[in-house]
Amino acid sequence: MSFVPTPISRFFHRMASPPHFYSLTNKLLPWLMTIFILLLGYGLYGGLYLAPTDYQQGDSYRIIYVHVPAAWMSLFIYVVMAMAGAIGLIWRIKLAEIMVISSAPIGASFTFIALVTGALWGKPMWGTWWVWDARLTSELILLFLYLGIISLYGAIEDKRRASRAVSILALVGVVNIPIIHYSVEWWNTLHQGPTVTKIDKPSIHIDMLIPLLTMAIAFKFYYLIALLQAAKVELLRREQNSQWVRSMLETET
Amino acid sequence: MKPARRNRLFLILLMVAGVATAATFALQAFNENLMYFFSTTEVAEGKAPQGAKFRLGGMVVEGSIERPDNGMMVRFVLTDYNKQVTVEYTGILPDLFREGQGIVANGRLNDKGVFIAEEVLAKHDENYMPPEVADSLQPPEVQQ
Amino acid sequence: MNSFAEFILMGGYAFYVWTAYGIAFIVLLVNLIMPVVQRKQFLRELALKQKRIRQ
Numbered sequence: 493m494s495f496v497p498t499p500i501s502r503f504f505h506r507m508a509s510p511p512h513f514y515s516l517t518n519k520l521l522p523w524l525m526t527i528f529i530l531l532l533g534y535g536l537y538g539g540l541y542l543a544p545t546d547y548q549q550g551d552s553y554r555i556i557y558v559h560v561p562a563a564w565m566s567l568f569i570y571v572v573m574a575m576a577g578a579i580g581l582i583w584r585i586k587l588a589e590i591m592v593i594s595s596a597p598i599g600a601s602f603t604f605i606a607l608v609t610g611a612l613w614g615k616p617m618w619g620t621w622w623v624w625d626a627r628l629t630s631e632l633i634l635l636f637l638y639l640g641i642i643s644l645y646g647a648i649e650d651k652r653r654a655s656r657a658v659s660i661l662a663l664v665g666v667v668n669i670p671i672i673h674y675s676v677e678w679w680n681t682l683h684q685g686p687t688v689t690k691i692d693k694p695s696i697h698i699d700m701l702i703p704l705l706t707m708a709i710a711f712k713f714y715y716l717i718a719l720l721q722a723a724k725v726e727l728l729r730r731e732q733n734s735q736w737v738r739s740m741l742e743t744e745t
Numbered sequence: 746m747k748p749a750r751r752n753r754l755f756l757i758l759l760m761v762a763g764v765a766t767a768a769t770f771a772l773q774a775f776n777e778n779l780m781y782f783f784s785t786t787e788v789a790e791g792k793a794p795q796g797a798k799f800r801l802g803g804m805v806v807e808g809s810i811e812r813p814d815n816g817m818m819v820r821f822v823l824t825d826y827n828k829q830v831t832v833e834y835t836g837i838l839p840d841l842f843r844e845g846q847g848i849v850a851n852g853r854l855n856d857k858g859v860f861i862a863e864e865v866l867a868k869h870d871e872n873y874m875p876p877e878v879a880d881s882l883q884p885p886e887v888q889q
Numbered sequence: 890m891n892s893f894a895e896f897i898l899m900g901g902y903a904f905y906v907w908t909a910y911g912i913a914f915i916v917l918l919v920n921l922i923m924p925v926v927q928r929k930q931f932l933r934e935l936a937l938k939q940k941r942i943r944q
Contacts, residue, residue, distance in 0.1 A: 540910075541896060544875030548841065551900035553873060558913045582753045601916045609909040616905050618866045619839030625781040663761055667768040680802060681781050682849055687871040696873040714917065721924035728931055741936055 510727055511736035513587060517720045524717050531710035538703030546700075555613040556700075560688070561708040563606035566634060567669055569599035569715060573641075574666045577659030586730070587723075589655035592662060593645050594722035598715055600638035607631060618682060626675035627683035630668060637665040651730060782849045789828035793854070801830060801860050802849045802868065810844060823848070823860075834862040841867030 539557030546553040573595040580588035610628070611621040622628065641658050648654035676685045688694045694701055731737050782802035783793045793799050803823030810821045818835045832850055842848060842865065850862035899906040 540906075544877075545900060546873050547876040547879035548869055548872075550902060552902035552905055554899065554902075554906050555909045556873070558910055562913065578754075578757055581757060582750050598920055601920050605913045605916055608912050612905045612909040616902055617839065617841055617869060619841075620864075620866055623781070623866070660760070663757060664764050666761060667765045671768070671772070679776075679781060680784070682866060682868050684869055684871045687873060695871050697875060697878060699875070700873050714921075718917075718920050718924070721921065721928075725924045725928045725931065728928065728935075732935055737935070738939070741932065741939065 510586065510731050510734075511740075514724060514727060514736075514740070517724060521717065521720060524713055524720075528710055528713040528717060531706055531713060535703050535707035535710050538706060543700045543703055544697065549617055552613065552616050555609050557703055557707050559606060559609040559613060560704060561711045562602045562609065563631070564708055565711045565715060566599060566603040566606050566631070567672060568712075569595050569602060570634065570637070570662075570665070570669060573599060574659075574662045577662040580655060581659050581663075587727075589652070589659070590723050590726045590730070591719065592655060592659055593641075594719055594726055596638055596641045596645070596658075597722065598718045600635060600642065602711075603631065603635040603638055607635065623682050625681040625683055626679040627672065627681050630672040630675050633668055634665075634672060637661075637668065641665075784825045785823050785830045786825050786828040788830050788854070788860070796853065798851065798853050798863075800849055800851050801832070801862075802847065803830065805842070805844050805846050805848060807844045823850070830858075830860055832860045832862050832865075834865050836863075836865070838865055839867040841869055 535557065540554055543554070543557075545551055573592050576588045576591040576595070579585060580592060607628075610631075614623075615621050641661055644661060645651075645654045645658045648657060675681060676683050687696050688701070688704065696704070728737060782800035785801065785803040787793055788801055793801070801823065803825050806822040806824050806829065810819060812819055816835075818833060819838065820831065820833050823830050823832055832852075834850065834852075847868040847870065849866045849868050850860060851864040851866075852860055852862035855861050897903060
């Protein structure tokens with residue numbers, strides 16, 4: 493973009509330069525880790541202990557504090573991944589390509605957690621582990637999209653070409669995201685409708701809502717930590733012949 | 746933006762729009778199958794399949810639960826606050842099954858228009874609150 | 890909740906609640922540890938390779 497003032501574009505170029513990214517990550521990680529552990533500790537204590545029992549579902553509803561934030565993350569990470577894919581495809585930025593493939597396993601993990609904790613919640617409340625309703629089925633498709641992206645990347649030898657193929661697949665899969673989100677409104681599903689993201693006001697008691705939002709923010713920090721860790725490995729693999737990796741290797745070992 | 750980049754951006758937007766359109770058409774074609782259950786009004790008006798298995802969803806009417814033969818068979822009435830359908834079920838009910846609860850039953854209609862369920866699943870709503878708050882909301886707000 | 894025992898029992902849903910949290914914890918922990926292990930291993934291999942080239 494030619495109209496962007498030079499200091500800003502220079503900042504982005506510096507950020508996107510691999511050695512700078514690598515050293516910045518090392519400085520950031522302890523801070524991110526501290527914030528994550530504090531948020532997680534408070535979220536779990538609030539959700540499992542402080543929050544009152546639900547009038548209908550008893551204590552089984554406490555699965556919400558891992559199920560819902562994980563499901564939100566499964567969608568959030570997919571959108572981030574697809575956006576990074578578009579940036580990588582258009583501007584050919586190496587770091588964006590790395591973000592795509594480093595996000596995929598984390599997104600797949602959160603999708604898996606959302607499905608498994610959902611089954612463990614569905615069994616006592618609904619009376620079944622699984623039903624083929626629109627919400628559950630579209631979330632399962634999301635898991636397959638993530639797994640497809642991971643295996644496609646592994647199948648192509650040239651990693652720059654692999655990144656391009658994977659980014660296109662990620663962008664195609666974006667249609668599934670609004671389908672997952674609106675599935676409970678568009679169709680009669682066994683899955684409940686939205687609790688927190690309703691337009692008027694959340695239909696959850698404030699004492700139950702605070703730990704839920706805390707867990708959601710904690711998971712965002714978790715994603716950042718796991719993403720940076722995975723990106724470092726991918727960056728080293730791709731840049732193993734470059735000067736900065738060699739000089740770093742000499743100082744570290 | 747350089748022309749090559751603009752072209753790539755345009756191509757990506759075109760691709761996403763194309764896939765979105767295809768998905769919209771596909772979903773519209775499958776819309777009927779994606780309906781996880783039929784409402785009691787649809788069943789009462791004969792819109793549900795006759796003789797075939799389907800799912801029926803609705804609220805359990807207050808005071809309608811009975812066990813006619815003192816056995817395992819439960820009979821109750823489902824409503825969507827418009828039309829009602831009687832359901833018979835033999836088996837274990839989920840924890841959440843109670844009067845006023847939304848449920849989904851899988852089964853078929855018999856020739857008397859009674860729904861013979863083979864499976865009963867509870868559908869809970871999106872409200873979460875402590876029991877004290879739920880009690881203070883009594884009497885329950887009249888629905889529709 | 891009033892007592893530790895009640896906390897563990899989860900109103901009779903202990904199996905479902907604790908299994909859900911247990912599985913989530915394990916999956917998230919693996920995701921955090923794997924890249925660290927992979928990076929260390931890769932750097933070790935790379936250092937070995939460079940040593941061999943220099944000799």
